[in-house]
Amino acid sequence: MEIIQIVGLALIATVLILVVREQKPMFAFLLAAFTGIFIFLYLIGKIDIVITVLEDLANRSGIPSIYLKTILKIIGIAYIAEFGAQIVRDAGQESIASKVEFAGKVLILVMAVPIISVIVETVIGLLPAGG
């Protein structure tokens, strides 16, 4: 039961942070960041199962692997950006956190550039050449 471990860890960390915060706010932040990173890394391995299912689905249906790659990249970017933004937000730097999220959004949109270019080329190719 991993969820019990994780919730236990989170509760202990929360109590410790509450205790420490009065004396040393710096260490409270470090503790929070470490707990967050630990849980993230602990669970990132579990996503493996979901990704395997997705890959299996993609292989069986015969859709191009480039689609799956794009989708997985989007998920990864979203998770990492969200994670980093939350840690930064915990430290009280709201503006930097929003910049991190902005970077994540931009990078997700960048994923779309090759797809958009193919579609635009096709639409232009559909138009009669002579106008």
Place this chain on the structure above:
Amino acid sequence: MVTWLGDWLRDIIAVIMLAVFMELLLPNKAMQRYARLVIGLLILLTILSPVLRLLQGDFSSRLSDSVRQWEMGSGTQDIKMPTLQDIQKDAENLSKRRDSQAAALTQQTLEKAMANAVSERTKAKVEQVDVELKWVAEGSRRTPYLSKVTVTMAAVEASQPGKGDAAQDTKPDVQVDEVKPVDVSIKVDTGSVESGATGKSSAGDELAEDAWMKVSPALGDKVRSVLADGWGVNPEIVLVRQPAANDRRH
């Protein structure tokens, strides 16, 4: 037809299921709009795929090509400060280019000036002067020096049959002998001096290739002295020639 339709539908359904999974996996709502856009494009591409395939053949390979290109492009556009070595290399290239431009300019100017001076002082017509510059390294700097000067005189009129007198009119002070038999080589390449007598027999070099023949020794010496006076050109690197009598004027 039915199998093709089935394949197409299966593709669409698979992509939509992928999209649903992805929406589940997305961590927060903020990213969802952006991710939805990309997924929407993918679904559009899947739905359009029969049209695309009809119009432009294999589009999936082109798509993966462009993705790969994009990834490579975004991988190399890391922000990078130029190192000192890069800057120095750039500077070296720039100065090399500047040197060669300056050398080209020098060459042109020299050619023009030499042609003017030779035609003025010898009263012979000069068709062309070619100056070859070579580089010598002096420490870190490279300086050009004259390695070869080729003076092409205009075709001698005397070698045309029936015009022997005309040549003496044009170049009265130089052409003392009859020009035609005196195809004397004064071609002096760097180092090797050929006398006039051997020049005829051993002139199997580039000079004697039909198109060119040597000018009279007097004219050649005069040209050399002009160049030596004006520019300090070593007479040994001066080659004076003229178009051969037979195939000039084409």
